[in-house]
Amino acid sequence: MHITHNIPTRKEIEHLGVYVPGKPIEEVKRELGLERIAKLASNENPYGCSDLATQAMIREVGKASLYPEGTAPDLVEKLGAKLGVSKESIIVGNGSDEIIRLLTRSYISAGDEAIMADVTFPRYETNVQIEGGVPITVPLTNGVHDLASMLSRITSATKMIFICNPNNPTGTIVAAQELLSFIEQVPSHILVVIDEAYYEYVTDKTYLHTIPLLAKHSNLIILRTFSKIYGLAALRIGYGVMHPTIVQALIKVKEPFNTNRLAQAAAVASLEDESFAVQCAQRNEAGRTFLQAELAKLGLACYPSQANFLMVKLGEGRQGHDLFQALLAHGVIVRSGNLLGYADTIRVSIGTEQENEQFIHALQDIWG
Template sequence: MTYPRARSTIEEMARYQPNLSAPSTGRIIRLSANEGAFGPSPKAIKALNSVAQHIHWYPEEEPAALAEALGSKYSLDPDRMIFGCGSDELIMSICQAYLDPGDEAIHTEYGFIMYPMSIRVAGGVPISAPDRNYTVDIDAVLERITDKTKIVFIANPNNPTGSYLSHTEVSRLHQNLPHTVLLVLDSAYSEFVVRNDYSSGAELVEISENVVMLRTFSKLYGLAGLRLGWGYAPKHVIDAIHVVKQPFGANRAAVSAALAALDDQKFIDKSVKHNEIWRTWTSTEFEKLGLYCLPSVANFLMVRFPSETGRTAVEAGTYLSNRGILTRGMSGYGASDYLRLSIGTQDEMKIVVKTVSDFLNEKVPSDE
């Protein structure tokens, strides 16, 4: 049969597949997408109700009030901000703006899977830099720089491993990059980090012409369903992204909720404290069961399961899903021995640990 064919690179790719549904008809515990444990701030919910009467109006091309609010909260220049339908849109737009066919863009071995996908969609060539112990290896990244390199993507903290790079390490990477290479620091989980040696990357944007910082309202702020991300970059980078990015990427409902969420410091502090307590508790409980958790500073854990039949991560994921608990398998990242799971409420984490314990203690069927 003859029919229009997509570009060869597109035909070779598989679509992104989240894990957001379970066969269970009872209670669903969603720990597969790193969503906020408490959902959105009550102030954000109230703001959503108030904006309903205006949703027939197009939003601003760029939400000036939100840019001003972010600038005030983080001491940033609102004129250097850009907003999109989640930071995913900004990642895709950066690739479209800066990659010609055949150009290379570097991502890390266990970096966010949207990086290589977006690079390929733009016609570029993704180059993977191996991690060291599931943490970004700066030297490995630098070794892969060529005259074809146009972008380097670094998730910090990293998804799905939960590891992070110190400000010193990120600065070392930037100092050794050619000025013609764009360094994209994806700081989607930065609000969860309580380490003195961490920085989101905003200060590098202030002193450089080749750094972009990306952030999102999907994680700590609990607004994933509204899809709102933002970037901070030099003005010439903002201008380039605007050319390829769809207009009106930040919808009215998302902007209204985001403004209210930024203003709810009590909710923010509660969420960060809860995450620290229950990530530590969950990791400790899993280790009591004989499992290994990668050290994490984000709102999720990457957990290694045994390789023996009946105890594997794949089987654990199925077991949990059948009981209404959604996690994220890591086979797509080449880490099939691991599951990634978000930190939910206190009740949810206790149920998860109990269910994993039940799974590990089930009698494995004999081959006889």
């Protein structure tokens, strides 16, 4: 018997798209019957996580029947000591994307505006829309946030501004002095959310260090994650640093046990193995340099990335989706620019030396 369903959803979510993640390795193996797959689609750490994190997870498995501590106090204390901020200034989330959701849940009401780039991490826009807010999107300039234009879009309805730095998917950063000036010009009643998910990969010496600015700017929020450099993407754990009053507001609306025991233990252990993170950053820089040089030999340019991925401009009327499909047949998974806002691009994560070479060889094969 066929039963019709006619219960309407909230109008705010009627036209929302579904987030499309990078294609999983297992799915490609099943579909194409390939064994050697290079997944360069989701900006994951190709070197896994620290051995200390693995050992911490194994120890914590014995406590799987117990609920975790709701505010991850050990991790918060460790982060506070590392960053030089009070533990009351830190909140831990189920990935830093949960903190984005908590921010919009706490501070965005119907009709409120939130300013963001037109091509950036899509969860900013989605979460604003879910709360009935209005996303105000400002075009990037050569793949970089146009901070002057973002300032000009501030109105009496503006409640929040998002800046992804380095930006996903372009990998670009904004100039330090320009960002500092921007933060100083935004009215203090508007939240400025700086998403620094990829900041550990940055090698540009002019990159603005935002943590010291928290003492002066109570409307500043900094988001970071253990998913990238620390290789804990599967565990879903990230954190935000902000004024303690904002932390308390977010705690009111978060789930009681939003981060699990294994994630908390692994994150604490990861902070005790900074040499692992440093080594991953160095390998990433080498891979980034290699790919940029090899892509240039093929006549392909990239946005100037400071992250663990490159957004490659295909040119000549080429479509990212077509190249995505062609690379898939070679066992290389990337992200099509059609899904990211620039149809004539692909985004490729920087992998191991072997994976990077597999990607380049596949491109050479596809384009002769």
